[in-house]
Amino acid sequence: MSSVMEGKAEALDNISDAELLGIDLENAYPVMKIEHCGQTPIKNHGKEGYYVDNTLHESDPVGDVRSLKRKHQAEQRFSPMDRFRRRHLSVTLLCEQSWCEMKVVFGLLRPLVKQKEMKKPEVKVGATIHLTRQLEIHDVVPIQVQSREDLEAIKLLNVMHMMSLLNEGQCVREFPVFGVLEGVFLMGVIDELSYNKGRELVLSELKTRKEMSLPGKAQVKGHHLQVGLYKLLFDGMVNGAVKRNDIIRHLKLQPKQVLGTGVLNHAGSMGVEEGSFGSLVDVVLKSLTSAKVSGIQHLSLEYIHQDSGVTIDTIHVECEEAVLRGELQDYFAYWTGQRGPRGVDIEDAWKCKLCPFEKSCQGGKDKTEACINVDPGKKPK
Ligand code: SF4
Structure with a gap:
């Protein structure tokens, strides 16, 4: 069994209501x-x-x-x-944006409502199933961190460690991916990477379901976006697209920052003797491009039933890079200030009835009324 390191959460990403409501x-x-x-x-x-x-x-x-x-x-x-004081965006956030952009904005403005959503039983069960899967093949080692550079260093060391396991043909879980796509720094975590019988690298994303059924089209859209982005990021990492300056500049980190004792000790146990954040970045990026792995060949989504653990289905996903990049440009147009946020289209008005912000969102109220007038309570497939 291999191990992964875990540091405390990045404090600067937790933006309070008070900070956000001034926008x-x-x-x-x-x-x-x-x-x-x-x-x-x-x-x-x-x-x-x-x-x-x-x-x-x-x-x-x-x-x-x-x-x-x-x-x-x-x-x-x-x-x-x-x-919103964002240095980077996460793949998960973009998937939420594909559901409803306005909902993402409300979630950032009102984090307590968002946190309440995350406490729903089905979300908690899903998180537990993911953690159990991770612990099946990795131990989690707590590491003391003293700076933002320490936190990122832990991520980089985990990447390096898991890449060495992939080189040996092993399966890894919770693999961090990052890089610049269409001018924005993106981060994510791949559920699982493993090899099939033909020695091709397969990405598997686990989705847990409360019901014994596959999700509808709207949810599937986000899932396809998620695995497609993971592939673009991972392939970029092993093909040399990620540069030292991308990490330093976008995340506003100090290359000369000396790493904390906890991180240094763990790096030393992996045979990495670098003392500063910048030199560690160089070593990890070099290890990625010199790996035997050249990219992900297959993408799959595994849907399992939460109560029984039974696999509902495993879906193979095709990824068209040009289409994906076009979608990304549209999502980033909001984040970079080229356009305002959008609510759901009228045919997706049923989403508003499930939304915790429906009462505050005039667009949602209008859509719900339109939906009631046109087709009472019908949720499209
Ligand atoms: S009410 Fe509808 S349009 Fe408004 S945030 Fe929620 S899902 Fe989006």
């Missing part, structure tokens, strides 16, 4: 109201909205609006990547 609500969320949190209602540009700003004084409404306008104009200069 441009009117333009980014043109038909959205945020309610139930005691904000000052305002009218601006003819649209009603709600804004949290305790510095506003009810006695000077004209001054209030001017102040908001100035804030609004200042915020317009920043893209959602900047406003």
Whole structure:
């Protein structure tokens, strides 16, 4: 059994409600109201909205609006990547975006609602099944971290370790992937990489299901996007597309940062003697390009039933790189500030009925009403 290292979560990625609620609500969320949190209602540009700003004084409404306008104009200069303080995006987030972009934005604005969703029993059971699978072949070794560079160093050492296992023909689970696609730094974690009888490398993504049935088209779309992006990232890593500067610049890390004792000790046990983050990056990237592995040949999605553990089906996925990159460009157009966020299309209005933000989302309310008028309660296949 091999081992993987685990550090504490990246603190800077946890953005509080208070930090996020200061962003441009009117333009980014043109038909959205945020309610139930005691904000000052305002009218601006003819649209009603709600804004949290305790510095506003009810006695000077004209001054209030001017102040908001100035804030609004200042915020317009920043893209959602900047406003949400994102150095990178995750593959999981893009899959959520393929479901509903507006829901992703609401989730970032109201992390407590999102956290509640993550506590649903079926989500918890899914996470437990994934962890059990990982522990079947890897031990998890806790490592003390002292800096953001230490956290990333752990990821890199895990990649290096798992790549050596792949070189030996073994199966690995929870393989971290990263790289720049269409100008944005993306990160993800592949569930499983293993070889088939023909010695071809196969990516398997496990999906657990509460019901003994395959998911609908809308969910499948996100799953295909997920495995396709993993392939692009992994293939880029082993083919030399990931450069030292990509990691340093996009993640805003210090190459000269000396690694902490916990990380150094573990790196030493793997025969890696590098002392700084930058030199460790060089060693790991070199190990990737000199590996025997040249890329992923097959993508598969395995759907299992949560209660019984029975495999419902295993689906082979085709990946067309040009199509995938086109999709990515469209998703990134929101993050880089080229367009505003979109809600679901009218034919997907049924998603709004399942959405925890439906009450706050005017677009969702409109769609739900349209859906009721057109086709009461029908969820398309
Ligand atoms: S209510 Fe509908 S449009 Fe609004 S965030 Fe939810 S799913 Fe998206």
